Amino acid sequence: MLKEFEKMSEPSEAELEKRLGAAREELAKKQILIKEKKLPVLIVLEGWDAAGKGSILGKIIKNMDPRFFKVSVMHQASEEELREPFLYRYFVKIPAAGKFMFFDGSWMDEVTRGYLKHELSPEDYKKRIQSIRRFERTLTDNGYLVMKFFFQISKKEQKKRLEGLLGDKNTKWRVEEGDLWQNKHYEECMKVYEQYIDDTNQSTAPWYLIDSKNKKWAELQMLEMLLKNIDIAVQNTAKPVPLLQNLFPLEPIPKLHEIPLDKSLTDEEYDKLLDKYQKKLRNLQNELYRKKIPVIIAYEGWDAAGKGGNIKRIASALDPRGYEVHPIASPEPAEKSRHYLWRFWNRLPKTGHTAIFDRTWYGRVMVERLEGFCSENDWQRAYNEINEFEKELYDWGAVIVKFWVQIDKDTQLARFTERQNTPEKQWKITDEDWRNREKWDQYEEAIDEMLQKTNTSYAPWHILESNDKKYARVKALKTLIQEIEKRL
Amino acid sequence: MLKEFEKMSEPSEAELEKRLGAAREELAKKQILIKEKKLPVLIVLEGWDAAGKGSILGKIIKNMDPRFFKVSVMHQASEEELREPFLYRYFVKIPAAGKFMFFDGSWMDEVTRGYLKHELSPEDYKKRIQSIRRFERTLTDNGYLVMKFFFQISKKEQKKRLEGLLGDKNTKWRVEEGDLWQNKHYEECMKVYEQYIDDTNQSTAPWYLIDSKNKKWAELQMLEMLLKNIDIAVQNTAKPVPLLQNLFPLEPIPKLHEIPLDKSLTDEEYDKLLDKYQKKLRNLQNELYRKKIPVIIAYEGWDAAGKGGNIKRIASALDPRGYEVHPIASPEPAEKSRHYLWRFWNRLPKTGHTAIFDRTWYGRVMVERLEGFCSENDWQRAYNEINEFEKELYDWGAVIVKFWVQIDKDTQLARFTERQNTPEKQWKITDEDWRNREKWDQYEEAIDEMLQKTNTSYAPWHILESNDKKYARVKALKTLIQEIEKRL
Numbered sequence: 001m002l003k004e005f006e007k008m009s010e011p012s013e014a015e016l017e018k019r020l021g022a023a024r025e026e027l028a029k030k031q032i033l034i035k036e037k038k039l040p041v042l043i044v045l046e047g048w049d050a051a052g053k054g055s056i057l058g059k060i061i062k063n064m065d066p067r068f069f070k071v072s073v074m075h076q077a078s079e080e081e082l083r084e085p086f087l088y089r090y091f092v093k094i095p096a097a098g099k100f101m102f103f104d105g106s107w108m109d110e111v112t113r114g115y116l117k118h119e120l121s122p123e124d125y126k127k128r129i130q131s132i133r134r135f136e137r138t139l140t141d142n143g144y145l146v147m148k149f150f151f152q153i154s155k156k157e158q159k160k161r162l163e164g165l166l167g168d169k170n171t172k173w174r175v176e177e178g179d180l181w182q183n184k185h186y187e188e189c190m191k192v193y194e195q196y197i198d199d200t201n202q203s204t205a206p207w208y209l210i211d212s213k214n215k216k217w218a219e220l221q222m223l224e225m226l227l228k229n230i231d232i233a234v235q236n237t238a239k240p241v242p243l244l245q246n247l248f249p250l251e252p253i254p255k256l257h258e259i260p261l262d263k264s265l266t267d268e269e270y271d272k273l274l275d276k277y278q279k280k281l282r283n284l285q286n287e288l289y290r291k292k293i294p295v296i297i298a299y300e301g302w303d304a305a306g307k308g309g310n311i312k313r314i315a316s317a318l319d320p321r322g323y324e325v326h327p328i329a330s331p332e333p334a335e336k337s338r339h340y341l342w343r344f345w346n347r348l349p350k351t352g353h354t355a356i357f358d359r360t361w362y363g364r365v366m367v368e369r370l371e372g373f374c375s376e377n378d379w380q381r382a383y384n385e386i387n388e389f390e391k392e393l394y395d396w397g398a399v400i401v402k403f404w405v406q407i408d409k410d411t412q413l414a415r416f417t418e419r420q421n422t423p424e425k426q427w428k429i430t431d432e433d434w435r436n437r438e439k440w441d442q443y444e445e446a447i448d449e450m451l452q453k454t455n456t457s458y459a460p461w462h463i464l465e466s467n468d469k470k471y472a473r474v475k476a477l478k479t480l481i482q483e484i485e486k487r488l
Numbered sequence: 489m490l491k492e493f494e495k496m497s498e499p500s501e502a503e504l505e506k507r508l509g510a511a512r513e514e515l516a517k518k519q520i521l522i523k524e525k526k527l528p529v530l531i532v533l534e535g536w537d538a539a540g541k542g543s544i545l546g547k548i549i550k551n552m553d554p555r556f557f558k559v560s561v562m563h564q565a566s567e568e569e570l571r572e573p574f575l576y577r578y579f580v581k582i583p584a585a586g587k588f589m590f591f592d593g594s595w596m597d598e599v600t601r602g603y604l605k606h607e608l609s610p611e612d613y614k615k616r617i618q619s620i621r622r623f624e625r626t627l628t629d630n631g632y633l634v635m636k637f638f639f640q641i642s643k644k645e646q647k648k649r650l651e652g653l654l655g656d657k658n659t660k661w662r663v664e665e666g667d668l669w670q671n672k673h674y675e676e677c678m679k680v681y682e683q684y685i686d687d688t689n690q691s692t693a694p695w696y697l698i699d700s701k702n703k704k705w706a707e708l709q710m711l712e713m714l715l716k717n718i719d720i721a722v723q724n725t726a727k728p729v730p731l732l733q734n735l736f737p738l739e740p741i742p743k744l745h746e747i748p749l750d751k752s753l754t755d756e757e758y759d760k761l762l763d764k765y766q767k768k769l770r771n772l773q774n775e776l777y778r779k780k781i782p783v784i785i786a787y788e789g790w791d792a793a794g795k796g797g798n799i800k801r802i803a804s805a806l807d808p809r810g811y812e813v814h815p816i817a818s819p820e821p822a823e824k825s826r827h828y829l830w831r832f833w834n835r836l837p838k839t840g841h842t843a844i845f846d847r848t849w850y851g852r853v854m855v856e857r858l859e860g861f862c863s864e865n866d867w868q869r870a871y872n873e874i875n876e877f878e879k880e881l882y883d884w885g886a887v888i889v890k891f892w893v894q895i896d897k898d899t900q901l902a903r904f905t906e907r908q909n910t911p912e913k914q915w916k917i918t919d920e921d922w923r924n925r926e927k928w929d930q931y932e933e934a935i936d937e938m939l940q941k942t943n944t945s946y947a948p949w950h951i952l953e954s955n956d957k958k959y960a961r962v963k964a965l966k967t968l969i970q971e972i973e974k975r976l
Binding site: 233 | 511628629690691695696697713716717719721723727728729730731732733735867868870
C-alpha cells in the first residue's frame with residue numbers, strides 16, 4: 001500500500017506555487033468558518049523520520065492565527081504520563097470547538113514503536129488497536145473532524161536525508177539513534193505501519209498518505225485534503241450517527257422502585273462499624289499505593305440523598321496525599337466546548353491514587369438528557385461510550401466503584417424542608433433542587449435505563465440505601481473494601 | 489466477543505409482549521417514513537444454523553407492506569453467478585430508495601464458509617474483506633442504511649435444536665450436513681465468525697449481535713435496533729461524508745489540450761489495417777472464451793466524436809454470441825433510485841464474454857457533476873468509488889479498456905452542422921448537444937480531472953484521436969488487441 005499509493009501527477013513548479021498560494025489563503029479563511037461553526041479539528045501527523053512532517057507543519061501553521069491552533073509534539077510518554085491510562089495524554093489534549101490541534105506524532109507512533117520493539121505482544125497490540133478505534137470513533141461521533149496524515153518517503157530517500165543531516169555539524173544532533181534504526185529496519189517498519197494504517201483506517205477518521213519526496217508538494221497534498229474535508233465537516237456538525245450495540249457483559253440490576261429502603265443501623269452499630277471499616281480502608285490504601293493500583297469512586301444519587309456526608313466518611317479514612325475529591329458541577333466553557341468525557345479524563349488519578357467523583361460522567365444520561373443539553377442521539381450513544389471509557393480504566397488496572405445513593409421521594413421532601421428551615425443548611429437547597437424534584441418520575445426512568453445499560457461486570461453499580469444515612473455510609477465503606485480486596 | 493456480549497436483561501414475558509407489539513406497530517409506520525424520505529435500507533441476517541433467523545425474519549415482515557420490502561435467501565452461488573465477480577450477486581440485489589432488502593445469508597456466509605473449508609487462503613480472505621468493506625462503505629456513503637445482525641446461540645443450544653429437528657420426521661429434512669458440521673466444529677467456526685465481525689464492524693455499517701435463545705426476545709432486539717437506526721438514518725439522507733484518498737497506483741496522462749489531433753490514415757491504409765486487426769481480434773475472442781477471461785470496453789468522448797462508428801468496427805469483428813453493446817442513456821427510475829453503479833453491475837459480462845459500454849459510469853463525474861444531478865460530495869467521492877469498482881473487476885480477471893474519443897471544438901462544429909444539414913443524420917443531433925457544446929470548457933476541465941484521477945495502472949485510459957475517424961477506429965482495435973494480448 002505505502003509503496004504504490006496515489007502518485008497524483010505532481011504538478012509543475014509554477015502550478016504548484018499557484019495552488020499552494022491559493023490553498024494557504026483558503027486555510028486562513030477556513031479558520032474563521034471553523035470558529036463560527038464551532039468545529040473541533042484534530043490532525044495527526046505521522047510518517048518516517050526525516051520525512052519532513054515537522055517542517056511542513058511549520059509552513060502550514062504560518063498561515064494560521066495562533067489563537068486558533070495548538071501543536072503538540074508527542075514524544076515518548078513521561079514518567080508521570082506512564083502512571084495514567086493509555087490514551088490519557090492524547091485525550092487531555094483534544095481541541096476545543098472551533099480550534100485546531102496538530103499532533104506531531106501520536107498514538108500510532110507509540111503503538112507501532114512498542115510493537116516493533118517487542119514491548120507490546122500481538123494480543124496487547126490488538127487491544128490497543130481496539131482502544132484507538134474507539135477513541136477516534138467517539139471523537140468523530142461527537143462532532144470532531146479527525147484527519148490522519150502519513151508522510152511517506154522511500155528507504156533510499158530517508159537514508160540520503162539522514163546522511164545529509166549527519167554530514168553537517170550543525171544538523172548532526174538532529175539525527176537520533178532511532179532514526180538510523182528505522183532506516184536499517186525499513187521493510188520491517190513498513191510492514192508494521194501498513195498493518196496499523198489498515199487496522200485504523202475508518203471511513204469517519206481516514207488515513208491520508210502523503211508523497212513526501214518534495215516538501216512543497218507534500219504540503220500542498222496535505223492542505224488540499226484538509227480543506228476539502230473541512231468543507232464537508234462544517235456541513236455535518238451535530239448530525240446524528242448510527243447507534244452501536246453495547247458489547248460489554250452486563251449484570252442484571254433491580255429497578256429503583258424495587259429496592260427496599262428500610263435498612264438502618266443504630267448509633268452504636270454505626271460507630272462500631274464505621275471505625276472498623278475506616279481503619280481497614282486506611283490499611284488497604286497503603287497496599288494499593290505499593291501495588292500502584294488506582295481507584296476510581298463514582299457517586300451519583302438524588303439531591304439530598306446524602307452523597308456529601310457519605311463521601312466524607314470515605315475520604316476521612318484516607319491519607320490526603322493519596323486521594324482527591326472532584327465535585328462535578330455544570331461544565332466550564334473550556335469543558336463544554338470539548339468531548340463531554342474530557343473533563344473526567346483530566347481528573348483521573350495516577351496509579352496508586354484514588355479519585356472520588358461527586359457526580360460524574362453519568363450526567364450525560366441524566367441531567368443533560370432531561371434538560372436537553374445534548375441531543376437524543378448524543379445520550380443514546382453515551383451508554384456505550386461510557387462503558388468503553390470505564391473499560392479503558394479497567395484495562396489500565398483501576399478498581400472502579402460506582403455508587404447510586406438511593407432515597408425515596410418522601411425522604412427527599414423531609415430533607416429539603418429541613419434544609420429550608422435550618423439557617424446553616426439553607427445554602428444547600430436551591431430552586432433548582434425543587435425543579436428537579438418535580439421531574440422525579442422522568443429522572444427515575446432515565447436512572448433505571450442508565451443502571452440497566454451501564455451495569456457492566458467490570459464496573460458494576462452498587463446501590464446505597466440511604467433513607468438511613470448511617471446505613472448507607474457503612475455500606476459504602478464495606479463495598480469499597482470488598483471491591484479493593486477482590487483486586488489485591 | 490460472541491460469548492459474552494450484551495445480555496440486556498431479558499424482559500419479563502408480559503413486558504416482552506408489550507414492547508414487541510409496540511415495535512411491530514412502529515415498524516409498520518416507519519415504512520411510510522422510509523418511503524417518503526426515499527431511504528434505501530439493506531439488512532443482513534447472519535448467524536448459526538438453527539438460530540432461527542428465518543423464522544424471526546418471517547415474523548418481522550408480517551408487519552410490513554409487501555410492496556416495501558424484498559427478501560433474498562442467499563444460498564451458495566449458482567454456476568451462472570460463479571461466472572460473475574465477487575459481490576455481483578449481492579450488488580444487483582441492493583434495494584431501491586424507500587425500500588427494504590433483507591438478505592437471509594450474505595457475503596459473510598460466503599467468505600467465512602470459504603475460509604473454514606480452506607477454499608479461501610488467508611491472503612484471499614484479506615482481499616475479500618477489503619472488497620466487502622469497500623462495498624458496504626460505498627453503499628452507506630451513498631445514503632444507504634446498512635445494518636448487519638448476527639443471531640447467536642450456544643453450541644449446546646444449537647445441538648439441542650438440531651436434535652429436535654432430526655427427531656421429528658416432519659422436520660428432519662431441514663437439517664443439512666453443513667449444520668451438523670458447524671455444530672461439531674463450533675469453536676473453530678466461532679473464531680472465524682468473530683474475526684470476520686471484527687474485520688467488518690465499521691461504525692457506519694455496524695454489526696449487531698442478537699441473543700437468540702428466546703425467539704421473541706431475539707425479534708425484539710432486532711426490531712428495536714432497527715427502529716432506532718432508521719430514525720437516525722432518515723435525518724441523515726444526503727449528508728456529505730469524508731472524502732477518502734485514492735490509494736490506487738495512477739499513471740500520468742496528458743491533458744486534453746496537449747493531445748495532437750493531426751493523426752490520420754489514408755483510405756487504403758485504413759482498409760488494410762481494419763481488416764488485419766479485425767481478423768486478429770476475432771481469433772483472440774476465441775482464446776478469451778476458452779480461458780474464460782471477461783473483457784470490459786468503456787467508451788467516453790465528445791458528442792459527434794465518432795463513438796458509434798468506432799464501436800461498430802469492434803463489434804463487427806466479434807462473434808455476436810460473445811459480446812453485448814450497452815448504450816447508456818439517462819437512468820431509468822429503477823436505476824436512479826439505486827446506487828449509481830448498480831446499472832453497470834447489472835450489465836457486467838460473464839467470464840469469457842465481452843461488454844462494450846457506449847458511455848459509462850464516468851457520467852457521474854461529467855454530466856451528473858456539471859448538470860448538478862448529484863452533489864459535489866457525490867462526484868468528488870466518485871473517483872475513488874470508480875477506481876474501487878474497476879479494481880474489483882480487475883481482481884476478478886477482467887481486461888478493462890477505457891477509451892476517450894477526442895476531437896477538437898471545430899471538428900465538433902463541422903460534424904454538428906453536417907448532421908443538421910443531412911436529413912438522414914438529423915436524428916443524431918439534438919438541442920441538448922448544442923447546449924452541451926456551450927459548456928465545452930467546463931466539460932474539458934471535468935474530463936481532465938477525471939482522466940488524471942482514474943488513470944490507474946490496472947485500468948488505464950486510452951486516447952483515441954478522432955478528428956480522423958479512420959485513425960481512431962484502427963487505434964481502438966490495435967489498443968484492444970494489445971491489452972488482450974498482455975493478459976493472455
